[in-house]
Amino acid sequence: xxxETLMTEVAEKTHGIAGMFTPEKLTEYWxxxxxxxxxxxxxxxxxxxxxxxxxxxxxxxxxxxxxxSNIDETLGNFLASIVKYIVMAFVVIAAxxxxxxxxxxxxxxxxxxxxxxxxxxxxxxxxxAAGVMLMLFRPYKLGDYVEVAGHEGVVDDMNIFTTALATLxxxxxxxxxGEAWGSSIKNYTSLGVRRVDVDYxxxxxxxxxxxxxxxxxxxxxxxxxxxxxxxxxxxxxxLNDSSVDIQNRAWCKAEDYWDVRFDLNKSIKEAFDKxxxxxxxxxxxxxxx
Amino acid sequence: MDFxxxxxxxxxxxxxxxxxxxxxxxxxxxxxxxxxxxxxxxxERAFNKRPNANxxxxxxxxxxxxxxxxxxxxIAALTFLGINTTSMSGMILGMGVAFAFILKxxxxxxxxxxxxxxxxxxxxxxxxxxxxxxxxxxxxxxIATRMKTRNNVEMIVQNGKAWGGVIQNHNAYGKRRLDTVFxxxxxxxxxxxxxxxxxxxxxxxxxxxxxxxxxxxxxLGDSSVDIELRIWCDxxxxxxxxxxxxxxxxxALDKAGVGIPYPHEIxxxxxxxxx
Numbered sequence: 290x291x292x293e294t295l296m297t298e299v300a301e302k303t304h305g306i307a308g309m310f311t312p313e314k315l316t317e318y319w320x321x322x323x324x325x326x327x328x329x330x331x332x333x334x335x336x337x338x339x340x341x342x343x344x345x346x347x348x349x350x351x352x353x354x355x356x357x358s359n360i361d362e363t364l365g366n367f368l369a370s371i372v373k374y375i376v377m378a379f380v381v382i383a384a385x386x387x388x389x390x391x392x393x394x395x396x397x398x399x400x401x402x403x404x405x406x407x408x409x410x411x412x413x414x415x416x417x418a419a420g421v422m423l424m425l426f427r428p429y430k431l432g433d434y435v436e437v438a439g440h441e442g443v444v445d446d447m448n449i450f451t452t453a454l455a456t457l458x459x460x461x462x463x464x465x466x467g468e469a470w471g472s473s474i475k476n477y478t479s480l481g482v483r484r485v486d487v488d489y490x491x492x493x494x495x496x497x498x499x500x501x502x503x504x505x506x507x508x509x510x511x512x513x514x515x516x517x518x519x520x521x522x523x524x525x526x527x528l529n530d531s532s533v534d535i536q537n538r539a540w541c542k543a544e545d546y547w548d549v550r551f552d553l554n555k556s557i558k559e560a561f562d563k564x565x566x567x568x569x570x571x572x573x574x575x576x577x578x
Numbered sequence: 579m580d581f582x583x584x585x586x587x588x589x590x591x592x593x594x595x596x597x598x599x600x601x602x603x604x605x606x607x608x609x610x611x612x613x614x615x616x617x618x619x620x621x622e623r624a625f626n627k628r629p630n631a632n633x634x635x636x637x638x639x640x641x642x643x644x645x646x647x648x649x650x651x652x653i654a655a656l657t658f659l660g661i662n663t664t665s666m667s668g669m670i671l672g673m674g675v676a677f678a679f680i681l682k683x684x685x686x687x688x689x690x691x692x693x694x695x696x697x698x699x700x701x702x703x704x705x706x707x708x709x710x711x712x713x714x715x716x717x718x719x720x721i722a723t724r725m726k727t728r729n730n731v732e733m734i735v736q737n738g739k740a741w742g743g744v745i746q747n748h749n750a751y752g753k754r755r756l757d758t759v760f761x762x763x764x765x766x767x768x769x770x771x772x773x774x775x776x777x778x779x780x781x782x783x784x785x786x787x788x789x790x791x792x793x794x795x796x797x798l799g800d801s802s803v804d805i806e807l808r809i810w811c812d813x814x815x816x817x818x819x820x821x822x823x824x825x826x827x828x829x830a831l832d833k834a835g836v837g838i839p840y841p842h843e844i845x846x847x848x849x850x851x852x853x
Contacts, residue, residue, distance in 0.1 A: 401674020
């Protein structure tokens with residue numbers, strides 16, 4: 290008995306479903322669907338206009354960056370794309386809200402995703418910050434000979450994430466900007482001139498004044514040695530185990546440093562030979578009982 | 579529980595009443611899955627079309643986009659079922675935060691991997707040094723870079739160490755300078771020795787004419803005058819030249835009468851004065 294009523298009820302419902310597709314019903318559906326269609330169109334419009342605005346905002350940032358003298362192109366482009374993507378995210382959320390979808394959980398998802406991306410990019414973001422610092426404060430520029438994070442080389446490339454050095458034997462060293470800005474930087478080029486300091490050891494029996502005179506002359510004779518800020522200088526810096534150590538100091542342009550240093554090694558050694566000044570071998574005295 | 583109390587007619591009715599919503603939700607899921615797959619594939623293709631495309635990276639981005647769309651679809655479907663998703667948002671946020679923290683290191687390695695693939699500080703086959711490990715790159719993954727040493731030991735270094743630290747790429751520039759120091763006797767004529775070294779370098783056809791071989795006195799050492807020979811060559815030839823250069827240099831120095839000294843030490847022997 291109970292089953293029968295259930296059956297009839299189901300049958301009635303089925304009939305009802307068939308009755309859902311009569312022409313009157315369809316127009317009724319259209320009327321009820323109309324606000325939905327309008328919403329969809331509105332959402333798409335928001336999306337379209339929003340994307341335009343996002344691109345426009347990005348371009349404006351890029352133009353402002355271009356006008357500013359201490360923001361270079363890499364940095365400008367980077368800031369521009371950040372602005373563009375932030376605006377786009379807002380536009381997408383606005384469009385979805387307009388559709389009537391509950392955005393709270395979408396926003397939560399976006400929040401979690403942002404946190405994940407933030408954590409993932411923690412290091413990279415640090416590098417970007419350091420890159421901005423490097424570009425604003427310019428502790429080194431392209432072509433400088435520097436020591437950064439324990440590595441020496443000529444600065445070959447600088448971008449927002451990394452600094453590349455070419456060592457003198459042509460190994461490319463790519464240093465994260467965080468590492469570069471976080472460590473002490475030695476710039477061998479930026480001050481223009483450098484002093485070449487080399488110790489030469491002469492025999493304890495040699496005439497020190499004569500040796501000093503020879504060294505000063507050898508320095509003065511080199512075409513790349515400068516007389517400013519100081520003329521060539523030589524003095525006894527140490528009475529060493531087997532030799533009297535005289536330090537030779539000569540100023541030159543930063544880019545001539547190694548040439549001057551190596552040339553002086555040769556010319557001083559040859560001048561010593563000519564004037565009977567000896568560079569002694571290590572000497573030790575053994576005492577026998 | 580008393581099953582007889584359940585009103586079957588009511589159940590049928592409520593099933594029929596909720597059927598349209600269920601169907602709609604299923605329909606949304608179906609469409610969403612389709613859209614997710616299509617957009618995922620499209621994303622992958624778009625990334626593959628870029629000039630510095632990488633198949634693995636494109637697939638990764640495709641997967642990320644697909645998963646995000648699927649998640650959004652599921653939330654939308656639940657909304658249509660009449661489930662209040664606002665209350666779920668807290669849970670989603672919490673879980674997301676928890677996972678982000680748990681996977682923090684892996685995530686930063688993945689981020690570094692993406693950077694490495696996009697900016698290419700090194701590519702497959704390059705000889706590099708990261709974090710004290712030196713070898714030839716055999717694979718660049720999202721999480722780690724694999725290298726092998728010349729004597730075939732495999733090394734796996736997390737990408738975070740490469741992108742966050744210092745990378746030394748030995749063949750990025752293609753050509754290299756090979757520096758070798760030779761110590762010659764204090765008695766020898768320096769110019770003769772330098773001429774012998776440069777002459778030997780020039781005899782090797784693999785050595786560049788420009789920049790020309792260079793040799794200068796780099797140090798007046800304890801027992802020898804140290805002359806450094808610097809020659810430019812292709813990176814591929816450098817290791818071979820390094821192994822090949824010592825013998826002809828020795829021959830040339832012998833011929834020029836330039837000695838390579840043993841370490842010197844002068845000993846004065848004194849008798850202890852005893853009373």
